[in-house]
Amino acid sequence: MSEPNDKLNEIFRRGGWLPASRTVLRRWIGEKVKKGRETPGPLLPPIQELKDMIENDGDMYMGFNRMFENATMITNYNELLLVMNQILGEAPFYGDLGPPFYMVLAEPMNTNGGFTAFLAEKLNAQFKSIFDFWNAFLLTPASASVLVDGPKGWFSSDAISAMESDYDGMPFPDIFTCDPSQPHWGFTSWDAFFVREFNPSNNVRPLECPDEPNAINVACESVFYNIQKEVKETDQFWIKGEPYSLKHMLNDEPDYAKELAGGTVIQGFLQVTGYHRWHSPVDGRVVKIVTVPGTYFVQSPALIDSPAENNPYLQSLAFITSLTTRMLIFIESSNAAIGLMCFVAVGMTEVSSCEATVREGQVISRGDELGMFHFGGSSHCLVFRPGLDVKWSEVVEEAGTLLKVRSLIGIVKPAQQG
Numbered sequence: 001m002s003e004p005n006d007k008l009n010e011i012f013r014r015g016g017w018l019p020a021s022r023t024v025l026r027r028w029i030g031e032k033v034k035k036g037r038e039t040p041g042p043l044l045p046p047i048q049e050l051k052d053m054i055e056n057d058g059d060m061y062m063g064f065n066r067m068f069e070n071a072t073m074i075t076n077y078n079e080l081l082l083v084m085n086q087i088l089g090e091a092p093f094y095g096d097l098g099p100p101f102y103m104v105l106a107e108p109m110n111t112n113g114g115f116t117a118f119l120a121e122k123l124n125a126q127f128k129s130i131f132d133f134w135n136a137f138l139l140t141p142a143s144a145s146v147l148v149d150g151p152k153g154w155f156s157s158d159a160i161s162a163m164e165s166d167y168d169g170m171p172f173p174d175i176f177t178c179d180p181s182q183p184h185w186g187f188t189s190w191d192a193f194f195v196r197e198f199n200p201s202n203n204v205r206p207l208e209c210p211d212e213p214n215a216i217n218v219a220c221e222s223v224f225y226n227i228q229k230e231v232k233e234t235d236q237f238w239i240k241g242e243p244y245s246l247k248h249m250l251n252d253e254p255d256y257a258k259e260l261a262g263g264t265v266i267q268g269f270l271q272v273t274g275y276h277r278w279h280s281p282v283d284g285r286v287v288k289i290v291t292v293p294g295t296y297f298v299q300s301p302a303l304i305d306s307p308a309e310n311n312p313y314l315q316s317l318a319f320i321t322s323l324t325t326r327m328l329i330f331i332e333s334s335n336a337a338i339g340l341m342c343f344v345a346v347g348m349t350e351v352s353s354c355e356a357t358v359r360e361g362q363v364i365s366r367g368d369e370l371g372m373f374h375f376g377g378s379s380h381c382l383v384f385r386p387g388l389d390v391k392w393s394e395v396v397e398e399a400g401t402l403l404k405v406r407s408l409i410g411i412v413k414p415a416q417q418g
Contacts, residue, residue, distance in 0.1 A: 118295060238301050298324070
């Protein structure tokens with residue numbers, strides 16, 4: 001997209017991706033740095049490993065100094081390590097900030113030094129170690145401490161309102177499986193809350209057009225970001241305008257990537273406050289699942305040094321589909337008019353953990369669960385082959401439109417018989 005969009009920025013903010021203001025972010029970071037200095041202690045193992053990498057590797061040492069040359073928030077890598085060390089022992093709270101690691105790295109991401117460093121495979125391997133450590137904490141009962149109704153709790157009135165807002169007045173316990181009479185409403189950890197399921201008693205987000213064999217349905221509860229047709233097999237995905245590059249998005253998958261070249265990509269982004277499970281857009285069979293390691297904190301180089309209020313990372317969602325940690329689920333539709341398509345789960349910052357709940361060879365129906373994002377998500381893409389004759393729904397006409405999972409996104413023209 002590569003252009004500021006006030007509507008999308010406000011949706012990002014309401015959905016939990018952005019701070020309420022730069023002042024709020026600066027205050028939170030300042031408090032973290034102060035606490036780290038006043039209560040020094042040993043760095044946790046993966047943070048100490050990152051410190052050793054920075055100080056013992058010339059490329060990393062240069063990058064982690066250059067990225068703070070004009071910093072206004074965190075001013076050097078030692079402050080960064082102090083803040084990251086604290087975050088690893090905390091579950092994300094609800095309120096006026098976005099995902100915590102993204103909050104502390106957004107400014108260095110927007111520099112040439114940060115861009116170069118954050119592309120490095122060795123650094124991303126270390127980030128994965130850090131986030132695996134954090135993810136282990138987010139699976140523990142201690143991480144449920146933020147699942148309360150007090151200030152910054154996920155069951156405070158403001159949080160509940162945010163999570164109910166797109167469900168036409170339904171209360172949270174009717175939308176999601178939970179038990180408000182139990183501690184933490186029955187969720188045993190932060191992660192259990194994040195991957196919460198719809199309440200099966202209330203038919204939340206029913207499959208639209210269940211009897212229409214040519215229907216294609218929305219895969220994720222998300223916000224529409226972009227549609228691009230006739231996508232090239234390879235393209236300059238780093239330039240302004242961010243064309244998709246299928247060879248890179250699909251990890252040059254030898255069996256299927258070329259078959260989808262020239263096709264259509266539809267992209268949406270999930271909200272931190274939303275529902276994080278994926279559902280099949282078509283009937284068919286899962287033919288291949290590929291986990292692609294990648295980056296966590298890169299934004300489009302065309303947007304480096306952009307004003308912070310333009311939120312350059314969130315203008316880079318098409319760009320990151322070629323680089324970031326992601327999962328590819330290739331599906332051969334039972335409808336010959338659709339044929340092969342791919343669901344792409346795209347990690348955005350933080351844990352970026354993608355879990356498939358289907359297996360290769362499994363036959364699936366439209367609306368069936370495919371998998372889920374664990375905390376740190378997330379964007380997703382649907383990739384369709386060239387020549388597909390589809391009447392797309394009006395929900396993919398304007399960026400910022402809510403895509404309700406399992407609702408109709410398009411109707412394909414039936415294949416010719418004989």
